[in-house]
Amino acid sequence: MPDVVKAVNNVIQSLVDDEPKPPLHVGEVMSCWSYLSELADEQVHSEAGVNSTTDPELRKAFHEIVEMFKSQKERMITFMLSEGVPIPSLSESKPQSNPSDIPLGVKLTDDELANSLNIKIVVLISFCATAIIQSNRNDVTLIWLEYLQEYMTFGATMKELVKRRGWLKVPPYYYAPGTPLKS
Amino acid sequence: MPDLLQALKSVVQSFIKDENKTPLHIGEAMGCWIFLALVGETQVQTEAGINSTTDPELRKALQEAVNMFKSEKERISAFMRSEGIPLPPLSESKPISDPNRVPLGVKLTDNELANSLKKKITMAITKCSDTAGQTIRSDVSLMLAEFLQEHITFLITFKSLMRKRGWLKVPPPYYPPGVQQTEK
Numbered sequence: 617m618p619d620v621v622k623a624v625n626n627v628i629q630s631l632v633d634d635e636p637k638p639p640l641h642v643g644e645v646m647s648c649w650s651y652l653s654e655l656a657d658e659q660v661h662s663e664a665g666v667n668s669t670t671d672p673e674l675r676k677a678f679h680e681i682v683e684m685f686k687s688q689k690e691r692m693i694t695f696m697l698s699e700g701v702p703i704p705s706l707s708e709s710k711p712q713s714n715p716s717d718i719p720l721g722v723k724l725t726d727d728e729l730a731n732s733l734n735i736k737i738v739v740l741i742s743f744c745a746t747a748i749i750q751s752n753r754n755d756v757t758l759i760w761l762e763y764l765q766e767y768m769t770f771g772a773t774m775k776e777l778v779k780r781r782g783w784l785k786v787p788p789y790y791y792a793p794g795t796p797l798k799s
Numbered sequence: 800m801p802d803l804l805q806a807l808k809s810v811v812q813s814f815i816k817d818e819n820k821t822p823l824h825i826g827e828a829m830g831c832w833i834f835l836a837l838v839g840e841t842q843v844q845t846e847a848g849i850n851s852t853t854d855p856e857l858r859k860a861l862q863e864a865v866n867m868f869k870s871e872k873e874r875i876s877a878f879m880r881s882e883g884i885p886l887p888p889l890s891e892s893k894p895i896s897d898p899n900r901v902p903l904g905v906k907l908t909d910n911e912l913a914n915s916l917k918k919k920i921t922m923a924i925t926k927c928s929d930t931a932g933q934t935i936r937s938d939v940s941l942m943l944a945e946f947l948q949e950h951i952t953f954l955i956t957f958k959s960l961m962r963k964r965g966w967l968k969v970p971p972p973y974y975p976p977g978v979q980q981t982e983k
Contacts, residue, residue, distance in 0.1 A: 642973055645970075645971065646970055649970050649971060650970065653968050654918070657911065657914055657915065657918070660907070660911060661907075661911075661915065663904070664904065664905045664906075664907060667902065667904035667905045668905055701971065702971050704968050704970075705968060707908075707910070707911055710903070710904045710905070711903055711904050712904050713902035713903060713904025713905060714902060714904075717900075717902050718901060718902060718905050719850065719896030719897060719900050719901060720893070720894055720896060721846070721847065721850035721893045721894045721895055721896025722847045722850045722851050722893070722896060722901050722905065722906075723847075723905075724843075724844070724847060725890070727890070728840065728843060728844075728890050731840060732840065732844065735837075735840070739922065785836055785887050785888055787828075787829055787832050787833070787887075788828060788832060788884060788885045790825060
């Protein structure tokens with residue numbers, strides 16, 4: 617985890633603590649609520665992902681993200697309960713199972729799994745960013761900022777893995793007429 | 800399918816035919832490319848969904864979604880090929896398999912399957928309207944409007960199924976202070 621962000625967080629936190637706290641507005645509550653229900657879903661999907669592949673690197677990535685989702689879920693639940701926001705019904709964890717027993721009509725390939733993991737990160741990053749824009753209270757902004765930073769850190773490592781294994785989908789390159797040749 | 804929309808489209812279409820077609824701009828190309836990649840992946844995952852459940856209503860809805868994704872994939876691929884945009888690498892269709900043989904560590908419940916399909920449709924809707932906002936050429940806008948309309952139409956029916964089966968997650972209700980209590 618990058619320490620600069622932690623440091624800045626601490627500084628801002630000290631400033632924020634003295635701020636009078638108005639109740640959450642409906643947008644903030646909506647973000648927290650839908651984010652939590654989404655997190656639980658994604659956690660379950662990622663657990664199913666761990667159970668679908670035998671590739672050690674991909675399993676490790678899925679394990680990491682499951683841990684991250686779990687920790688974020690806990691923090692979000694604590695915050696929501698302290699603000700009196702009801703908790704949505706959440707999906708339950710999947711048991712462990714053998715990846716080679718899955719019928720081929722359900723088993724996703726490593727490529728598909730890696731890309732679905734990437735899509736999750738993309739969706740959650742934009743979710744956090746939208747929530748930051750909407751929130752008025754600084755302590756709420758900080759929560760989202762923390763999540764965002766975790767996704768960015770994870771996403772950077774993940775992108776490296778996806779590139780190395782040839783799972784990355786690259787949009788068409790931009791060739792402008794008259795672009796200078798690079799040697 | 801709403802007929803009014805069809806009528807309007809035909810009218811607009813007649814105007815567009817005369818429009819001078821400029822080459823696609825990079826935003827349009829990127830939008831088409833991403834949409835195709837997204838629809839392709841979603842189709843395969845929805846097929847895996849069909850192979851994971853025995854619920855007839857959910858299977859029917861998932862099958863409808865797969866058909867929609869397939870037809871959209873064909874239309875946008877044809878368009879991209881005619882415009883010279885390279886296609887993204889796409890996953891292949893899943894074979895049919897027995898839902899009861901799926902290990903429990905991987906099998907998603909009906910509730911989870913329904914919610915994940917809903918989220919995928921929501922994403923596609925956002926993507927469509929995002930790209931539609933960027934487009935300059937009317938034929939591209941129209942194609943995206945068509946996709947958008949299909950997704951929204953599907954989502955409306957699907958949501959009522961989800962509500963009926965208790966799969967729909969409803970955010971907390973909004974009570975403004977001082978709201979009039981309605982007599983029961």
